[in-house]
Amino acid sequence: MTTHTIGRASSLLALDGPAIEVKGLSFRYYTMEGQGRKWTLDQLSFHVDAGEILGIVGPNGSGKSSLLKILSGLLPVGEGDVLLGGLSLQKRSQADIARLVAVVPQEYVQVFPFTVVETVLMGRFPHRTVRWWSMGIGDETANDLACAHQAMVDTDVVSLADRLVSDLSGGERQRVMIARALAQEPKILLLDEPTAFLDINHQIEICSLITRLRAERRLTVVLVSHDLNVASQYCDRVLMLKEGGLCRIGSPEETIRPDVLRMVYGCDVVVDAHPQTGRPRVTMPMSTV
């Protein structure tokens, strides 16, 4: 079977079945010492339903970003298996994964003067038709432009179209990066710390955007956040990692609890109910000194 036909088949993700299945996943970075090093991720098993928003939380170094990179094929599956839409990640090419999964990186630095439109259109790269004689010139089809345009409408960056990405504010740039990911027409959207480095107004903006996109585009979303309140307010389920192991997975009420947080982070926090949503809200305790 050619890559092309796999690509066609895989884009038809079953809408009710799990979008992502992780089975006994273990991973460690290759080091010169070899096998002595401890696992970055240890025996993880969970699934993400189609159309769900899953938040991955945990202390620094608990393997959150590594897990996200494995889900997008940027790091190899060490042991175990990861299935995207029922097909193993190892059986998919990087280009095939790119038509299914889009990644919004934590930070985006562009040193060259690319405009917003040019950046968003790069999201169409996995869908391009290769015509060797054209040398890539004029490869953007009407469909590519329409997809990019829709992605920019959805993220409200149309007015920024001809601005340089390097001139944008943090919140605007994050929206452009989400537009770039949406132009890929993914079924699964992975975000690494989407609200880090953003002011509170932009944090709200990005979180509402993610919730809206999930509804409008039937996206499956996995986001990594160090902000427990973001995970609690905006995610359907929360996966808590501790030292590479799966500590707890479930609804925010099941996971964002003082006893669980004490076990994972080793400190006491105040957890009460959010006045509007009733979901758990984490705040720092009164200083004891």
Place this chain on the structure above:
Amino acid sequence: MAHIVSSWAHAGSVLTVHRWITVIGGLLLACVAVLVLCLQFGATSVNIGSVVPAIMHLFRGDLAGSPSPETAETIMVQIRFPRVLMGFLVGGSLAAVGVTLQALLRNPLADPYVLGVSSGSALGVSLAILFGIGSTFLLFPLLPLFGFAGGLLALILIYRLAQSKSRLPIHSLLLAGVILNAILTAFIMFITSIMEPNRSAGLMAWLMGSLTAPGYPALGIFSLYVLFVLAVLMHKAQLLNVLTLGEETARSLGVETEGVKKHLFALTALLTGAIVSVSGMIGFVGMVVPHAVRLLIGSDHRLLLPASALVGGMFLALADTIARTIMAPAEIPVGIVTALVGGPFFLYLLLWRKDRML
């Protein structure tokens, strides 16, 4: 749909075939004008009227048997035309290498000369000359090969330095390049110091970056080689765009980055090796030209790469014309001219525009 396409196309943000042809076509016309201009000037001034007939003669191929070879025409055909064309090809290749390295290292100040890639090639070529591989005729096929090997090693070394941490600040990479350059130059100086004086003088003149008039067979081979590598690079232009997003993002867009990087390294080293073996170390063309072109037409490498190559060609042809004429009948190495133009520009970018680009 059509509305979207046309409104974007007018904004100049999407690279259409029409825009590509307009820009490249315009630059090609400018190139012809610049080449004709460059052919006029030299130690012997040649009337513009005789430039065109001389070239026509050349293409009709009836030079050798030309019944009355006038002096001016001989100078034009045997010396000036091949040299100007050589300058054009070298300048274009340098700019193309600069564009590629900049995208690959995500550093707008990258340049084969500044990063020590040219020095690597020059060391390779110097070693070949020291051990008597090839002759003083610098287009001996083995010399570009040694230049390629040296350039590739320097490039890999620089890339390893850049890779040591996940993100290397732009200034650190430049610093690493400066140090590598110094070490490689020391080796080259050592080689020249143990050579016989008359051979080392020739080597030194070549190292400073100078163009000579090659014979037509050599020029033909060089042109084919350069045009072939540039055409392959052109096919990678869209990948260069995606690589500027960062390596992980490029991979998440389906690019097999490891393979692509290896190809690009090999291609840039192939070009640098060839350039250095014919013209020594000509600096800053690879940095100044892409930067200026980027400001005018944007960063899309499908247009930036060929446009930079054409502008780089014009730039070096003009710089060489200055080098040939300013001290006539003596010549100064063209590398001095490009360094005097490019060096201050580089400093300006580094010191005063850092907020914009770094």
